[in-house]
Amino acid sequence: MNELRELYQELVLDHGKKPRNYRPMDEPYRHSVGYNPVCGDKLSLFVRVNESDVVEDVSFQGTGCAISTASASLLTEALKGKTATEAMDLMRQFTAMLIDPENDTDPDALGKLAVFEGVKDFPVRVKCATLAWRTLEAALDGRDTPVTTE
């Protein structure tokens, strides 16, 4: 049960149940869709970047487990005001925290996103946590073709 509490911390449960910025967006926006074909999860992500390359708004919709929903929700909170380049850096740090055994970045540098550190002990759930970030990457790249975890 302790490992489970590490995985499902209050912040994750809260954002999983009451995701923030859970809404469509008015144009202009960049958009992409992420699928997890294993569990049928689907996530639609919108991001608006202004002329100065700053993320003005991020939102998402879709169905998913607590981990993928909370991850998307916390992503939307973390990105506002960052530049697109900073957003991609954050994505790389976040992914490294979960999948790179040699990663030595202090999770606390990721702010609230550090709450997902426990996911690395549940390898099959890493895809749930990274789906929103991979979808973000596709959206920022201007790829509106679906992203899948497989």
Add this chain to the structure above:
Amino acid sequence: MNASTEQTKKGTFRAPVDYSAKSGSGLDVEKIRREFPILRRKVRGQRLSYLDNAATTQKPQSVVETVARYYFRENANIHRGVHELSQVATSHYESVREQVQKFLGAERPEEIIFVRGTTEAVNLVAQSYGRSQLQKGDEILITHLEHHSNIVPWQMLCQATGAKLVVVPIDDRGDVRMDEFERLLSDKTRIAAFSHISNALGTINPVEEMTRLAKAAGAVVLIDGAQAGAHVEIDVQRLGCDFYTLSGHKMYGPTGIGALYGRYDLLNTMPPYQGGGDMILMVSFEDTIYNSLPNKFEAGTPNIAGTVGLGAAIDFLHDVGVTAAAKHEDELLEYASGLLSERKGIRFIGEAKERTGILSFVVDGIHPHDLGTVLDQEGVAIRAGHHCAQPVMDRFGIPATVRASFAVYNSREDVEALVRGIDQARELFGD
């Protein structure tokens, strides 16, 4: 190796094992469990409660030993050797064909084609029979309950031939709408393909009646028996179907082996599915003469080890008795349904009139994937997802379910571990 694990090679004696309970009726589940070494291992420090049997069953010692012994003592290629080992391997391989023939109630052994599994069996029929027989305007009838493997091969056939896929709806309980089944059949229906048992909901379809109706409309009938082998008695002649597919690994056999039953006269007229060795009589660059049944459909060196393992699995099922196994699984289903219906916020998906030991459900406020992780920590293996049946999920307006599926070695303890895990998850995710 004791007498109970002797293989059923032609002429070899195999002593059946008695798995009936010493007192009262039913099965000696503890004795059965001892045949499955994997059940003794711990998972995440907990007793393993393996409830993902609709995905694949565990294998009894006799199956594993038969496969091992084949490699240790008999390994050779079949149908070509003058040497002793090749003759032993061939005879063992062909004896399993006869076992499968009897298991399915087929008229002749040549009607049994060994394939990788039910997926390959359906593809074989779609590509060989379908491509040579269907044309634009023809219809293929399936049901809304099907596994993706009984949908996609027909979609591919439709794309290739211009035929149309027609889908029979299901009702809110997960039963096929028989009125619609009858209404959608017509003289355009060339193939009707439906599952014997739904992998997502456990519905046992009235396949005898469905076959009768489809045959009366002039269709060729394929029954997808992927989930059936370990849970219901099968008799293809009584059913009257043209094709029946069987999956080895879902009935205590190895992965990578299954069987296609096809009516002899039908198989005989069908073109080969794959070309290669073993499926020919004579090859020259100008002309090739195909082999007769069943070899015409078994190109290349087959999965010999898997086949002899399948033979041992059928022996195991004979010893247990498919009907006794089904009764035991029904009791577990009832026990689990009872315990879960006492709890709030649990919605069962699929409550068909006739069901096998599959319990599909969703819990309010907990995504199946999260519940799967919590249960895994408790050593309980279930399936969380769409079960390769996305149309079924769409029908019930959900992305996924939790599915617990029972096998002959499951006990009430497994059910209790499942329920305990669900209670824990509700506590963790509770408001």
